[in-house]
Amino acid sequence: MKSIHAYLTLRCLNGCSYCSNRLPVGEAVRHGELVSAYWQGLFVRIQDFSLYLTGGEPFLYRGLADILSDLKRSVFVYTSLREPIKSVLKKVRRRDRVIFRCSYHPEMRYYEQFRAQYDEVRRLGFSASIFMVDRGAKSRKVVDRFKEDGYGVIVDADQRKIPCKKGRVACRLPTTIVSPSGHIYHCVSRMLRGVGRGNMIFDRHIPEPATIECGEPHLCTPCDRSASFQEEKDGGKVSEG
Numbered sequence: 001m002k003s004i005h006a007y008l009t010l011r012c013l014n015g016c017s018y019c020s021n022r023l024p025v026g027e028a029v030r031h032g033e034l035v036s037a038y039w040q041g042l043f044v045r046i047q048d049f050s051l052y053l054t055g056g057e058p059f060l061y062r063g064l065a066d067i068l069s070d071l072k073r074s075v076f077v078y079t080s081l082r083e084p085i086k087s088v089l090k091k092v093r094r095r096d097r098v099i100f101r102c103s104y105h106p107e108m109r110y111y112e113q114f115r116a117q118y119d120e121v122r123r124l125g126f127s128a129s130i131f132m133v134d135r136g137a138k139s140r141k142v143v144d145r146f147k148e149d150g151y152g153v154i155v156d157a158d159q160r161k162i163p164c165k166k167g168r169v170a171c172r173l174p175t176t177i178v179s180p181s182g183h184i185y186h187c188v189s190r191m192l193r194g195v196g197r198g199n200m201i202f203d204r205h206i207p208e209p210a211t212i213e214c215g216e217p218h219l220c221t222p223c224d225r226s227a228s229f230q231e232e233k234d235g236g237k238v239s240e241g
Helices: 038-046 064-069 110-121 137-148 187-195
Strands: 002-007 049-054 077-078 098-102 129-134 153-156 169-172 176-178 210-216 228-231
Touching: 038 064, 038 228, 098 110, 110 129, 137 153
Parallel strands: 002 049, 002 176, 049 077, 077 098, 098 129, 129 153
Antiparallel strands: 169 210, 169 228
């Protein structure tokens, strides 16, 4: 199924060293944040897409409670569980439709707070799972601690190790990236830099993820690691995004 990653906000209080928002990918641009009514109308319309709400930290987005309160479809929400969550979660009527992907970041040293928040998510009837970024031996110690306390953890690849390429490539991502302002971008790197801004996601037609010719694959962010590349040879051309 096609998927949409909606970046409700790029604001986050964590400041993790491996986060896409902190990497030196050029001059970052500010994206205005849409009011929740725009997102609510869109999410009713795109029933044939898998939907992921991300950021930044979605719980810093002021309209999150409105979006989640009366969902007509299932949605995945990425969160680090560092912000207050209880007041938002209690407003959700169809809790079976919200699946939380909870990312723990050992650099922030908030294990007990994270565990308490995670327990609250599960106690209120939501589906949730715990994710961590692989940082070697330090990560393994934290994973072991979670296991000792009775929690399963999914360990993602080390985000510092991005399979960057040089030169011009044909690049394709399997998902549609939407900025906090509602504009479509080819990848997270371009969204952060405001390069190649597409139409608003609220237009009648939502384009399929395209293969584009890119001359700056060395600027890929960790969130772009699902991209597939093909080196351009013999002057081959693809559509420019």
